[in-house]
Amino acid sequence: MEEQKYVLENAKxxxxxxxxxxxxxxxxxKQEDGSYTGIWKENVLNISQENHKIIxxxxxxxxxxxxxxxxxxDLERNxxxxxxxxxxxxxxxxxxxxxxxxxxILNQDLWETIISFIISANNNIPRIKGIIERLSKKYxxxxxxNNESYYTFPTAEELKNVTVEEYRNLGLGFRDIxxxxxxxxxxxxxxxxxxxxxxxxxxxxxxxxxTLSGVGPKVADCILLFSTxxxxxxxxxxxxxxxxxxxxxxxxEDETKVSKKEIEKLAQEKxxxxxxxxxxxxxxxxxEA
DNA sequence: GTCCAGGGAATCA
DNA sequence: TGATTCCATGGA
Numbered sequence: 372m373e374e375q376k377y378v379l380e381n382a383k384x385x386x387x388x389x390x391x392x393x394x395x396x397x398x399x400x401k402q403e404d405g406s407y408t409g410i411w412k413e414n415v416l417n418i419s420q421e422n423h424k425i426i427x428x429x430x431x432x433x434x435x436x437x438x439x440x441x442x443x444x445d446l447e448r449n450x451x452x453x454x455x456x457x458x459x460x461x462x463x464x465x466x467x468x469x470x471x472x473x474x475x476i477l478n479q480d481l482w483e484t485i486i487s488f489i490i491s492a493n494n495n496i497p498r499i500k501g502i503i504e505r506l507s508k509k510y511x512x513x514x515x516x517n518n519e520s521y522y523t524f525p526t527a528e529e530l531k532n533v534t535v536e537e538y539r540n541l542g543l544g545f546r547d548i549x550x551x552x553x554x555x556x557x558x559x560x561x562x563x564x565x566x567x568x569x570x571x572x573x574x575x576x577x578x579x580x581x582t583l584s585g586v587g588p589k590v591a592d593c594i595l596l597f598s599t600x601x602x603x604x605x606x607x608x609x610x611x612x613x614x615x616x617x618x619x620x621x622x623x624e625d626e627t628k629v630s631k632k633e634i635e636k637l638a639q640e641k642x643x644x645x646x647x648x649x650x651x652x653x654x655x656x657x658x659e660a
Numbered sequence: 661g662t663c664c665a666g667g668g669a670a671t672c673a
Numbered sequence: 674t675g676a677t678t679c680c681a682t683g684g685a
Contacts, residue, residue: 394666488666495665498683544681549668587668609666630675654666 374516375436379425384450386473387420393474393655395597397487397500398507398524410507412480414439415514415521430516445475445601453648460641463619464649467656474651476597481564482557483524484598489549489585491593498542505541530554549585556583573602588631596647606638606646615657 379385391399391407399409406419413432418425431439441447454472457464486506491499503524510525510533531554538547556562562579570576573595580591592607594600606612608631616634617626620641642649 489668491665492667493665493680494667494682495684498665501683539681542682545668545679546681585668589667593666607666610664611666658666 372430374428375431377427377436377440379427379440379446380423382423382425384454384473385420385423385425385444385475387418387425389471389473389655390444390475390477392659393471393651394496394658395651396477396479397491397496397503400500410514410521410523411443411477411483412439413512413514413523414443415516416440430514443478445478448475450475453645457642457645457649457652460649464652467652470660471652471655474655476601476603476648476651478599478601479597480524481568481594481598481600482527484594485553485557485580485583485586486524486550488590488593488597489553489583490543490546492546492549492585492587492590494546502542509541527554527557531558546585552584553586568599573604576600576602577605592647596650603647604644606635606642606650608634609654611654611658612650615653618657619653 387407391401391409396409398411399407401407402417404419406417408415408417408429410416414430414436416427416429416431418427420426427436427440433439454468458468487499487503490502494502504522507522507524510529511522514521514523530550533551533554535547535551538550543550557564562583567576567579577591577595580586580594581588586594589607589609592605595602595605596607608616613629613631613634614626616637617623617629620637621629621633623629638646638649
C-alpha cells in the first residue's frame with residue numbers, strides 16, 4: 372500500500388506529546404526524533420510536529436487519510452472553548468491546563484478501549500503497552516510500512532477461540548479470565564456494542580459496561596471517556612486522581628482514606644459536564660510535572 | 661525482600 | 674453500602 376501524507380497547519384490545542392503521553396492510549400510510541408508512531412484501526416501513522424504544524428504520514432486503510440485523522444483526533448471539537456471554561460474554575464485548573472494545553476481526547480475504538488482498560492487494572496503503563504503489543508502481534512493483522520511490521524488490535528472475532536491459558540502466557544496475569552469472559556460476552560451479544568454506541572443515556576451505558584468481567588467503576592469511566600462514546604461528564608478515579616484531588620481540595624492526612632464518593636461529588640460540583648476533561652488535565656499534570 | 665502499578669471481584673460486617 | 678483481602682507480573 373502506498374504511503375500518504377497529510378499536513379495540518381495552524382493547529383490549536385494540539386501537542387503530540389500531550390496527546391500520546393496523557394494516559395488515554397497505549398499504542399503510540401515515541402521515536403528518537405520526538406515524533407510518534409502508532410496504529411489505530413488499520414492505519415499506521417508517524418506524526419511529527421513543528422510548533423503549530425502537524426505532519427502525518429503513513430498507511431491509511433480506506434484511502435481517505437484526512438477523514439480518518441479528523442475523526443480520530445477529534446478535530447471538529449473546540450478545545451479552546453473547553454479550556455476557557457475550565458480555567459475560570461480556579462488556579463489549579465489554570466496551571467494544569469497550562470501544562471497539558473495540547474491534550475485532545477482521541478476517538479478510540481470502543482472494543483479496543485474496553486479490552487485495553489481491562490488490562491490496565493492494577494498494572495503499570497509500560498507493562499500494559501507490552502501486553503497489548505503481544506496480543507496484537509499474535510492475533511491481529513500485520514501491516515507493513517517502512518520495512519517494519521505493525522499489527523492491528525485483534526477484533527472480538529479474532530479472539531473468539533483464544534483460551535485462558537493462552538492469555539496467561541501473554542503475561543496477562545489474573546486478568547486472563549476477565550479478557551476471556553468479556554470477549555465471550557461480546558461475541559455472544561450479551562452486550563451489543565453497536566447498540567451501546569446509539570444510547571445517549573450515559574448512566575445506562577455505564578451500567579451495561581459494568582456487567583462485563585473486569586469492568587468496574589474506574590475502567591467503565593475510562594471507556595466512556597476515551598472511546599468513541601465520548602462522555603465528558605464522567606470522572607475516572609484512580610490512585611493518581613485521588614492523590615491530586617486530595618492534595619488540591621480535600622487535604623486529608625491519609626489519602627487512602629478519601630472515599631470515591633467524596634471525590635465524585637466534588638468533581639461534579641466543580642467541573643460538571645466537563646469533569647472528564649478536568650480529570651485528564653489534572654492526571655497528566657500530577658503524574659508528569 | 662519489599663513495594664507499587666490508571667482496580668476488580670469475592671467476602672464479610 | 675462500606676471496608677478488607679487476594680489476585681499475576683515486572684520493575685524500582
